[in-house]
Amino acid sequence: MVTIYDIAAKAGVSAMTVSRVINNTGRISDKTRTKVKRVMDELGYVPNQMARSLVLQQTHLLFLMITDITNPFYTTLARGAEDAAQKHGYRLLFGNTDENLDKEKDYIDTILKTRADGVLFAPAGDASLPHLEMLRKHGVPFVLLDREVPGIDSDVVLGDSKEGARRLVKQLVDGGHRRIALLNGSRTISSARERLEGYREALKLNDLPFDEQLVLEASFGPRSDLSEIDAWLTRMDPPPTAFVAGNNVLAVELMRSLRARGLRVPEDTSLVCFDELASYAEIDPFLTVIAQQAYQFGHLGMQMLLDRIQSRGEASAWRKVVLPAELIVRRSVRQL
């Protein structure tokens, strides 16, 4: 490997002079600068980022923790984050936790060892708290995405889950539905709690009773086996005429289960959900959804993270951004 010392020797200057040329700092005569640059090109010099990081005490490495890399909500978010990071000269490491706390713990270790400058963090759930405390303790700035974690204050970018749920329910009620089920994520996740809350509020607002058996809490992530959902569909009596799904994955898996029992959407039962499906994989988008601004989650979150990093720990108030979402009405709701 070529080092600045090799360059220095060949150009007949000191290593410091080479460093100055590379970083464009201090005063260098044009003659020297030109000569050093020529030698750098000749030898194909590439700066050693590790050595720089060690002395500068910053790696220019950021970390993005997501819970499901197969979910377009998160891949779109990832692009937003990466675009923003790239623009500021930072590189982005990805971690995919599969909503699994052990995996998340492993990534936390990696982050600390790597001395990442900051973390963009979609936590697996409330139990991610010790992981966040770990980061805090070691002075690693982070911004939470999509989910809050009770017990820790931080910057956070959220969607308006409660309002989203209200609007989805309203959409169904307006269509004449009065028995509306909710297939939701786990209660250990703040966004799932908010969605449940919004669902309950909307029911109340419309003088509809809350029926425990119409709510199932499952994982937001894909499952290998639909039996849990199937059992729920069998259990509900009388069955609902419409469903709200807590995210896109749940919506699709619910539709599969419905289809398996010969129920068509929207002819036999109505369905609305949070998040768009993969746009490119959809030949014919027909689900009525609350479309969250996935790209903005990543892009804005990254900007907030970079702000924190650049202000180097100067305490300023935590920022909580709630991104509004758009209701996109399509054909998955039948008017009763």
Added chain:
Amino acid sequence: MVTIYDIAAKAGVSAMTVSRVINNTGRISDKTRTKVKRVMDELGYVPNQMARSLVLQQTHLLFLMITDITNPFYTTLARGAEDAAQKHGYRLLFGNTDENLDKEKDYIDTILKTRADGVLFAPAGDASLPHLEMLRKHGVPFVLLDREVPGIDSDVVLGDSKEGARRLVKQLVDGGHRRIALLNGSRTISSARERLEGYREALKLNDLPFDEQLVLEASFGPRSDLSEIDAWLTRMDPPPTAFVAGNNVLAVELMRSLRARGLRVPEDTSLVCFDELASYAEIDPFLTVIAQQAYQFGHLGMQMLLDRIQSRGEASAWRKVVLPAELIVRRSVRQL
């Protein structure tokens, strides 16, 4: 930040002893080991990976370059790669090029600066050659995925594109189709060339003429605008009764175009393609596809890369692995 020197001072030993305890090297008395470990816990010590990397001359960082992070073929591949990397204690950086050579070039710079130990590389196309030469020149091991690049020898994991195309065409021919169009990726990509080749061979085998106007070369990546495909559909005369799409993205976008002209699949026109769509996003899989082993691409490729890295440049023959693919027959082909 806590360093081994802090630990050493507090435990009353030298830094070297601490290093030995951390890495489990050399001989340490149980008493000392216990004491050092206790102090490490107390102080919440986390090793500085940069400092280690600098002296050990390896980063334990690998890089995965993919061309489309929204494509489940690549995200699945990414999981395979990450699982294999994780298992061997390596971390994985992702780069998403969007089939764009400039982005690819930027990532190459990052890789060199970061001193990544190796690269798993799905190249944007033949023009990626200088990028690969750059890696080679700097001694960075790499394994190509999904696409070969003429002009450079390396380890590579490929799908059997030619055979896949033959089987897709055969499927259509067996269904009675004789005018079969191909919507393919760019000819600057080896897999697209192979698919074209397989298509031509299969036509020949079945005594069907090759008609230039039945082939369109477009990007494998998603496009904002379907006019190119639309124009092609308009242009073909007489129109084909069936289509082969070079990948999943092209298949979906083609179907959108067809639908826009009121053509249903399979009633009015038949369609087969390479690669599965996003499994979770499909309520009702109905496309007949050549399903490649995406996970294996990443997993196996990673293993080959780690082999190279562990053999530390001892020259051994380049390995070319061709993964067979499975034909999954569903309902998108109409029997004429």
Added chain:
DNA sequence: GATTGATATGTTACCGATAACTCTAACTTA
């Protein structure tokens, strides 16, 4: 009792860069 060997630990130099300080001409300025 001197030598040897094994065990446990310490010292020093170095990985590749940069910050902070120092040095040296040449050029001003009074």
Added chain:
DNA sequence: TAAGTTAGAGTTATCGGTAACATATCAATC
């Protein structure tokens, strides 16, 4: 002409680890 500036370098220490070599202690061996 002596003193002060300034542009354009060079020197040294340091970031946080580890390799290689050095050293100290003690038991075993002849």
